[in-house]
Amino acid sequence: MLALEAVRKAYGRVEVLHGIDLEARAGEVVAIAGANGAGKSTLLKILSGAVRRDAGEIRIGGEPAELASPREAQERGIRTVHQELSLVPQLSVTENILLGDLPRTRGLVDWRAAHARAGALLARVGFDGIDPRATVGRLPVARRQMIEIAKALASEPRILILDEPSAVLAGEDLDRLFDLIRSLRADGVLVLYVSHRLDEVMEIADRVTVIKDGRIVTTSVPADTSPDEIVRQMAGRRLAQVFPPRRPQPGRELLAVEGLTREGAFADVTLDVKAGEVVGMFGLVGSGRTEVAECLFGAARATAGEIRVDGKPVDLRTPKQAIAAGLALVTEDRKDTGLVLDMCVRDNAGLATMAKVRRWGLLDRKRQSAMVDEVVDELDIRPRGLDRPVRHLSGGNQQKVVLTKWLLSRPRVLILDEPTRGVDVATRVDLYRMIDGLTRTGLGVLLISSDLTEVLGASDRVLVMHEGRLVANLPSADTDEERLLAHSIGVAA
């Protein structure tokens, strides 16, 4: 039914898929497992036509397929239910399910037939309880997920891709999903099931394929393997001399957090960062890491808990207060929240420190340039030129500009949220060196990452988050990727 041969994909200079071979038959449920950044999402995007592969063959039902656009993928019978729902909240359930394909009589929409058809599809998904006339935005998330699946089934696909469908489903809903998958399998549909929840995978899949670092490492039958085994394969081992050796000598406590809670995001987080220390924070997407960082930086409000900087309790309601307290946050998405892309390197790097270079109400551009230039030089940002719009820089150099901005504000604790996402290897090495160098000057670093190798290699100890809670605090020397991953998935012994 579906065959992939040596499929490759690179974003810029970074290759994320190094030749994927995969074969799956009709009437099969194939689970795809892999840690964050392993290349799962890219693979799914290629299959759904959202991005194009650089090389390799894809055959569907024996015929070569280009999959150049989502439309082509759909015409070939591939339907994807994405993690982020793609429903229009203002429209009715019926309109969402039959969008673009509403039944018509004499040019007008035949609403009775439309609702009937939507109702039938919902019944097939096992959700005849949903009123097709209801407005989607008013329904709970689990219902929306089922509507999304009903929508995918409306065109009777031959291949159905489910990306983390169970993220919002639980208990009875999950049972219904599994019933549905089994009935699809009986009808000869190929189901690709992507999930972090290994117990589910073991229950529903006929085969489990593990992706690691852009390669398929194993494919096995659930009966022959175990969640522990799969975790080991997902974690694997990478040999790389990219991390400078750490000899941590933690000094006094710089940042202390007690019982920090933000309702709906995370609860009861207690941690501390000492001078000269790199504390890693690992967790899957959605585990609450980023939200913790935002609360520590005053970008979001915590609902309970205490934060102390240098022993003094601080009230962080705005980023301005957090900066004044000596904190800095390099956010996870530099294009969305870190940079003003149309402005130049100097403006971006100097954005948080304009007050320092003001004289008689005017910006002293010379002093600003000198200040920025010093750090730019140290971080080796290329190409040179403070007047260059950051839009034209590579991902790695853009990240360095963001870092420059925060180093200029002279923080005592630097919070880095996914600092190496989309950054090439050479720049990564630079960044790790820089982090190491900063801690030697007495800075404390909180390094949030979903890259196992990075979080282990660059930090002195690692905190693990799982579903909004801190579940582990392990010295890097005494742990390994497997243990971290097990904690983050919630299967640690």
Place this chain on the structure above:
Amino acid sequence: MNAVASPSAIKARLPELRANRGLVINGSFVLAFVVLVIVAAFTSDAFLTESNVTNLLRQMVTTGLLALGMLVVILTGGIDLSVGSIVALTGIMAAGLSAHMSVAAAMTLAVIVGVACGSANGILVARFRLAPFVVTLGALTTIRGLSFVYSETPITPLKPGFLAIGTNTVGPIPVAAIVMVVAFAIVQVFLTRTSAGRALIAIGGNREAVRLAGIGVSRHLLLAYAISGFCAGLAGVILASRVGIAQPSVAVGFELNAIAACVIGGASLAGGRGSVVGTLGGVVLLALIDNLLTLYDVQSYWQQVLKGLIIVFVVLARRQEEER
């Protein structure tokens, strides 16, 4: 250092220059000017006369000041539709108040009213997070109404001093045009050399990044709308002074000319991009077109048609040049 930069080297650095100097070096734009002026000079005897040039300069002041304030707001990613109405309100208030106090005091008060109108817009946009389009659309109607409430009928100011700022000249150059140029210079310095100015532009580019840099976003948004209100107030006072009579129905639709000038000058309505020099160019271009169509005796409805088409054409030409 290279003694002479080669043309290709300059071309390679263009995006850089555009983004940072606030300068717009744009071929089709400059070409449009040159062609217009040459054609005008050859085909119309009246064009290069001193009185026409003075007139031309005087006429661009209102649009110029409005466009300047508009640019500041557009840079933040907003829009100010209320400026035409502010022109009417401040003009008629200046004329009315001048009967009771000195001309200078009346005009100052009127401009303060303009700033107040802009600040009200700013508060609604910044603190209550309402869409700028909606807020200023409401203000457009409200402030127009207030002008009629203040005086249903036109007011003719009696003090001769009232006409000074709008009609006096230094040589052939109107005082009002000098005021406008000074205002442009001040805003240019504000946008390129003050932290508030840089913050304003940055907000239009990426509001969240600015917030996370510890900069108060609301404060700066409010400032932008206040500046627009100030410019509109100044324009209103000068217009009333030039015409010698203040009407509550004046300046309907002027906000659109101001927006057109900004856009012709390279401003992006999405915010974060635009330049003072470009906007000035847009203002001059619009004034030239108006002036020429009048000199050629084109019927006024056809003037509108032609002007609209020219605006679209210039923006289109700019876009293609930028994409190249």
